[in-house]
Amino acid sequence: MEETKAEEPQSEDVCKKMSFCKLDNRKKLIIGLALAVLIVMGGSFFYYRQAMKKSDIGSEAIRAKMEKLVADSGAEVTIGDVVKEDDLYKVFIIAGDNAQVAYVTRDGKKLIQNLITFEEIDKQRELANQDKPAPKEIPKSDKPKVELFVMSYCPFGTQMEKGILPVLKTLGTKVDYNLRFVDYIMHGEKEIAENLRQYCIEKTQPAKLSAYLNCFLKKGEGTADTCLAASGIANAGIKACVAQTDAKFSVSKNAADKNTWSNGQFPAFDVDKENNEKYAVQGSPTLVVNGVVAESGRDSASILKTICGAFNDAPKECENKLSDAAPAPGFGEGSDNSSGGNASCAN
Numbered sequence: 001m002e003e004t005k006a007e008e009p010q011s012e013d014v015c016k017k018m019s020f021c022k023l024d025n026r027k028k029l030i031i032g033l034a035l036a037v038l039i040v041m042g043g044s045f046f047y048y049r050q051a052m053k054k055s056d057i058g059s060e061a062i063r064a065k066m067e068k069l070v071a072d073s074g075a076e077v078t079i080g081d082v083v084k085e086d087d088l089y090k091v092f093i094i095a096g097d098n099a100q101v102a103y104v105t106r107d108g109k110k111l112i113q114n115l116i117t118f119e120e121i122d123k124q125r126e127l128a129n130q131d132k133p134a135p136k137e138i139p140k141s142d143k144p145k146v147e148l149f150v151m152s153y154c155p156f157g158t159q160m161e162k163g164i165l166p167v168l169k170t171l172g173t174k175v176d177y178n179l180r181f182v183d184y185i186m187h188g189e190k191e192i193a194e195n196l197r198q199y200c201i202e203k204t205q206p207a208k209l210s211a212y213l214n215c216f217l218k219k220g221e222g223t224a225d226t227c228l229a230a231s232g233i234a235n236a237g238i239k240a241c242v243a244q245t246d247a248k249f250s251v252s253k254n255a256a257d258k259n260t261w262s263n264g265q266f267p268a269f270d271v272d273k274e275n276n277e278k279y280a281v282q283g284s285p286t287l288v289v290n291g292v293v294a295e296s297g298r299d300s301a302s303i304l305k306t307i308c309g310a311f312n313d314a315p316k317e318c319e320n321k322l323s324d325a326a327p328a329p330g331f332g333e334g335s336d337n338s339s340g341g342n343a344s345c346a347n
Contacts, residue, residue, distance in 0.1 A: 056106040062089045065108050088112070136292045144310035147275065149180040149286040152194035153187035153221075154345035155329035159298050159336065160285035162217050162327035165210055166300040167307060170317050175307060178202070179209065182284045183276040184262040185255070185269050186345050190221060192255060192269065193242075197224060199271055200241035201233060208233050220331030245271065263347050283346025298336075299326040 059082040066079045070093075080092035080099060088103045103112040148164060150157030161179075168177055179202055181195045194216075202209045208231045215227035228235050246252050254260045255267040262268060275281070279288050287294045287303075289310050296306040300322035308318035325335035329343070 057108045059084065059089060062091065062104050062108055066091055066093075066102075066104070069111075138292045138294055138306075138310045139290045140310055140312045141290055142312050143174065143176055144290050144307055145176045145178075146307055147178045147180050147279075147288040149182050149272070149276065149279075149281045149284060149288070151182050151186055151191055151284040151345055152198060153191040154182075154284040156298075156343050156345060157182075157284035158217055158331060159327050159329040160287065160303075161213060163298045163300050164287075164303050165214060165217075166322050167304045168210060170304065170320050170322065171307065171315070172317075174311075174315050174317065180272045180275055180281075181269060182281060182286070182345075183269055183271075183273045184266040184347065186266055186347070189255070192251060192267070194224065195269060195271070196242045196245055196251065197238060199245060200238050203245075204237055204241055205233055217331060218333060249273075266347055283344040285344065297326060299324050 063079055063082045066082070070077055070079060075095075077093050077095045080094045081090075082092075083090050084106075085103075088105060091102045091104055093100045093102060104110065105112075148160060150161060152158075168175070179198060181199065185191050185195070198209070198213070201212055211231040212227050212233060215230050216223060219227065225235060228238065249270045251269060251271070254270070258264065260268050279286070279291075279293055281293075285298075287296055287306070289307060294306050296302050301324040304318065304320070304322050308314045311318070323335075328334040328336045
């Protein structure tokens, strides 16, 4: 009598076909955990959707809240259509022939005035990059002309000044440097006084300007007299120059006449107005090299590289190693580790 071979259990056939039995216990555990996570996520999403439905107060209630908000504000607008869009209500606000859109959460607790998708952000970035003109190439010369436009109390202007001072010390007379001033004031009377003071130091005793700035940029407001003395600058001569410059460019007169202010907010400071217009200077700081607005980091190493790129034959001083840490904005010492290296004072 022939022996009949017992059939293997069906579960083992399935196991072999799916190769699951070949996995060690660790891999089985990982797969099991992954399945559990998927189940939990699916359940969470389901309960989230259910919760959203329960907290939905409806379009009419949203309309009533928006109409009350408009009435309380006194704004001459009306509420148009209120339509459900994904997990929000889209509300059309009508003002004359114009319509704006706001969004309200379904529970009516949060108003979102500006909702933007990631796709729209990407489009805006693309347009911004398309509209941004390519930086002009800086022409070369035997002795580059370097001009730095600042406001004396703009923290980003002082940051750039602290960065450029070691560069000027390194290159010395191999560059033609001028400190310029943006043609409007954003930091009050103290900035008017300091702009005039620094302008006059450069005009009457240019060799001592760096020494004065090294002192002033560390200590700031209220230290002008101390820094003048420390730099060997006669205050009487500077005061006389300030008075003459003030009268010549109507600085105090313009500060008192708001009709002359930039955008009706900022007093005019016309000492370097012609150069501001020539280079289309917008704010502080603006670095101009050989007549071209230059893009540069604010650390000394970056500024040195930018200026040295404008030489026909770069001098050996361009090989010097300067700090690649951007100075901290404002007065004082220290470096800046933030990502705001392009910030400026501008109207």
